[in-house]
Amino acid sequence: MTLRLYDTMARDKRPFVPIDPARVTMYVCGPTVYNYAHIGNARPVVVFDVLFRLLRRLYGADHVLYAANVTDVDDKINLKAAQEGVPIGTITQRYLDAYHADMSVLGALAPTFEPRATQTMDAIIAMIGRLVRGNAAYAAEGHVLFNTQAYSDYGKLSGRSLDEMIAGARVEVAPYKQHPADFVLWKPSKPGELVWESPFGPGRPGWHIECSAMIEQTLGLPIDIHGGGNDLIFPHHENEIAQGMCADHAGGYANYWLHNGFLNMGSRKMSKSLGNVELVHELIGRAPGEALRWALLASHYRQPLAWTDDCVAQARSSLDALYGALGRAANVEAEGAEPSPAFLDALFDDLNTPKANAELFALAHRLETGTLGERARAKGELLASGALIGFLRANPEAWFHGTADVALAARIDALIAQRVKARAAKDWESADRIRAELTALDVEVMDNATGAVWRLKAPA
């Protein structure tokens, strides 16, 4: 089985061949920590977490290096700090901590490296220095700008030519730019902003340079995979390639470019600037993280995803079915610890998670209906398949009991014990009365041959 990935540069699926199988490298553009992450921000995190897990399986956990940056120098951070009258670090640390907690609830593994812009300043300044010396960058009015003419393949990733960009320009071009597409590598800080000393004068880095410097510093260039949302293709990733290649890395920048599609609210994209956001921080109070993860992976990562409450409800139902099958098979000893071949096939075909999920249902069905031997194998494959991409790790009982606390669970268990006794005595009147009591507690009771199990109904 070969992993095939859709490469934006090639505009096609390509078999994945790492530069060095003993050291597979992936970089994904991470958060700017000035606010809580919304569910749209979480999509690439979860998608590339799936890829990270697949790569670890293929090449070994110790042989995959995954870096995701944290942008902690930014106008919006400055603004927020000024509004609250606190140091910038207070803002960035607060939202970085929240980000870690939220992504962890979504089942995302921590990246191997999480470089921060403020801690990469030497590498950033060094890279800009090399660009200036190589005539790929120039100083103008206190800025240092990248000279897009210096890179002949500029525009290849996004399919734009420099000519087209001039023709289609809607934005007024800063007068100090030699070419309209040139972009800022270093700029003077405004009063009150953090300032770093550099050979180009005091200031701070532009947006694009930090990623290239971080990749160079943490992973080394070229890398195998570079990922991010498809809104980053232009200009961010285009600029990364240009500056990276010109900064003495003619051997290549990234061999595979992966971009996830957008998550939409209605027909509009979810975006902090549009204000139509659902924060992960709030969603995890209303639904299990695993259900949110499922909702994010229920459609293919390159497709647009329309986020609605129903997405979460459907995800819950799907997981209910799988956990239900596992719960009913509690007495079946799982055999084997390998995901099913069909499941792996689906994932290896450019992370086809919807198809992989369908295989999970097929396994659950086999677990319900097979012979004892088939059930044992199905259970083993179901658990292993789920575990590979971060599903079905909970105890089925814990899944159904949801947010019930110990006291509530004890009360429910006591009522159920009474009811089981009443049913054994064919005292249907008492049994129904107790069911009604439980219903009032939002508890649904499912009788079986030996007793009963229960689940907490999802909040409406």
Add this chain to the structure above:
RNA sequence: GGCCUGGUGGCGGAGUGGUUACGCAGCGGACUGCAAAUCCGCGCACCCGAGUUCGAUUCUCGGCCAGGCCUCCA
């Protein structure tokens, strides 16, 4: 204006040059004190037009619609 995606059943969502996955919802049946689950079965779709083809939802062209990028943005 330039560049780029996508339009599949009631809903979500894969996939394919020729019997159109899967999940949710619906319908019938089995099972069941009740309820749920489970099991068996059923129904329902490929934006429009032209072309290529024995045959297109799938390929080509045109159109319509929706969205993204071109400015911070996952």
